[in-house]
Amino acid sequence: MNANTWLHHEVNMPGGLKAPYFLTQLNTLWPDLADSRQVHTDSKDGVIASMVYWDHPLRHEAPDIDWPPGGAFPSALFEPAEGVTQDAVLPLTKGLLAVLRVRDDMKDYEVETASGRLRLMHWRLTLGCREYRFLQFTPEEIAYLKAPGHTWGWFPRKRLPRLAGLLAPLYGNRPELRDQLIAGDREVMETCWAEAGHLLTEAVDKAVVRHTEPPVAAPSIGTRLDNGINVVGFATGQFGVGEDARMATRALLHAGLAPCVYEPPIPLTMAHRQNGWIDRHMQDAPIYRFNLITLPAVDTLRLFFLQQADVLAGRYNICGWQWELPKWPERWQGLMAMPDEIWAQTRFLQVMFSQATDKPVVYMSSAVEIPSFEPRSRAHFQLPEQPFTFLSVFDCNAWYQRKNPLAAVRAFQLAFPASERGVQLVVKMMNSRPEVPEHQELMRLAGMDDRIVIIDQFLSRQDMLALLDCADVFVSLHRSEGFGRVVAECMLLGKPVISTNYSGSVDFAHEGTAYVVDGPLIPLRKGDYADHEGQCWMDPDIELAASAMRRCLEDAEGTAAMAARGQAYIKAHHSIEAVARQYADRLKTIGVI
Secondary structure, eight states: OOOGGGGEEEEEEEEEEEEEEGGGGGGHHHHTTHHOOOOSSSSSHHHHHHHHHHIIIIIHHHTTTOOOOOOOOOOGGBOOOOOOOOOSSSSSSSHHHHHHHHOOTTTTTTTTSSHHHHHHHHHIIIHHHHGGGGOOOOHHHHHHSSOOTTTTTTTTTSSGGGGGGOOOOGGGHHHHHHHHHHHHHHHHHHHHHHHHHHHHHHHHHHHTTTOOOOOOOOOOOOEEEEEEEEEESSSTTTSSSHHHHHHHHHHHTTTTOOOOOEEEOOOOTTTOOSSSSSGGBBBBBBEEEEEOOSHHHHHHHGGGTTTGGGGTTTSEEEEEEOSSSSSSGGGGGGGGGSEEEEEEHHHHHHHHHHHSSOEEEEEEOOOOOOOOOOOOOOGGOOOOSSSSSEEEEEGGGOOOOOOOHHHHHHHHHHHHHOOOOOOOEEEEESOOOTSSSSHHHHHHHTOOOOOEEEESSOOOHHHHHHHHHHOOOEEEOOOOOOOOOHHHHHHHOOOOEEEEESGGGGGGGSSBBEEEEOEEEEOOTTTTTTOOTTTTEEEHHHHHHHHHHHHHHHOOHHHHHHHHHHHHHHHSSSHHHHHHHHHHHHHHHTTTT
């Protein structure tokens, strides 16, 4: 892996600012920061807020990233804030006001009032300069505060230091006295300074102490032995990326290796976990010099923010990153510094990655395996036994627009008029989002047609496989897939598949192995998917999909033959044995075996 200098590469930002690359990815790692903290890169204020949020609290959690060099922050943080009355002894800077935007505990600091402005400056003197490096006081500011207040037109005696201008916040529980101090009442100033001035003097003396703490040493993680490989991923997650880690482990085992499986401490708040055979291969730290990383690219970046950079450092990193669109996002181009080579699950991804990097991009098909499971009757899922059943499955976290479940509903209703009672469509979802218009439309259409059954819940791996087994036909009218694991699993089960003729799934679900549905390539719109700019995907034709559904019902022999060819294709090209051979050949080439 390249040195981590790529994290600090300066990027041009709005307002003429420059920011290190890692700061531009905060919204990638924590999308809610834009709304909750006003941290983003769309404006100068948002970039300054990013720098502020980095200094506290993020830098304490990420010692692997040392920024800014020598604590020298960009000058923009020290510029006087615009649109704010500057009467608080020292200027209220853009960095100081950004603190208010990123902290919930300081929402009541009202800079629209003189009292609020003085209170904020007093906070900087007593607390802020200790929490934020850019709020520490310079020697010039200290000298200015200690010097007599000869510029105070309202205080001609010139005996008190300028620091006395911060007396008012000390009397916040006595509003009348506080207001007299703000107004510059001479006698009140003298009295209060005699009473409480020592508190301000002590505070400013303490503020002289500089931020001199040494950089926190990043922890050393694991060992770097030869002749083996670590699988770094969500090995216990019951979702597609977790299955990638487990199938990679199975293939490596079959190739004669004993991989170390390492699951980084990345919270999976929306995922269920599963235990099983993978547990006996898991370790508390990586062991080998070679990594096979099955995390998404963004979660690989997240390692640098979790004191996990040593998982990558000094190792040969093979990244099996997932992605679903034909272009690599421009804002993620910097992430290409992390892999030494990329394993692409599909030809679609191989082309995409090859356009984004000059590092080796190797096509390495993903293994598909169906563990033994106990078959269930349809009654177990509260489904009628008799109707010919089409099944569509999706996780709402994978975006409605991409998974496109509405297309399956509309194709079903076009293929089978309401009077035709011998058919049903089951739509299995989880992580539903009722606020999304597509969800509302899906539920509306299902509510008008009792042949459409919605299963909105998490199912265990056992029950999920049993549900797939209950279907007569699996339907996936996705607009784009990086791989399409559920499609492949249904084919391995011997189920007929109707699938969009585009993206990663065409490696195995193509003419002859599946009923493929064409359609126009359309540009993505804002809100369709993350990083939609300049991307396209296929919008499967509803009439073609409806025709395929009718064919499944009316041409039982031809459909069964197609399903058998699909099953044979998966066994030949995506079995553990087939993928293990691919793994072994490549790992010999790079010296793992």
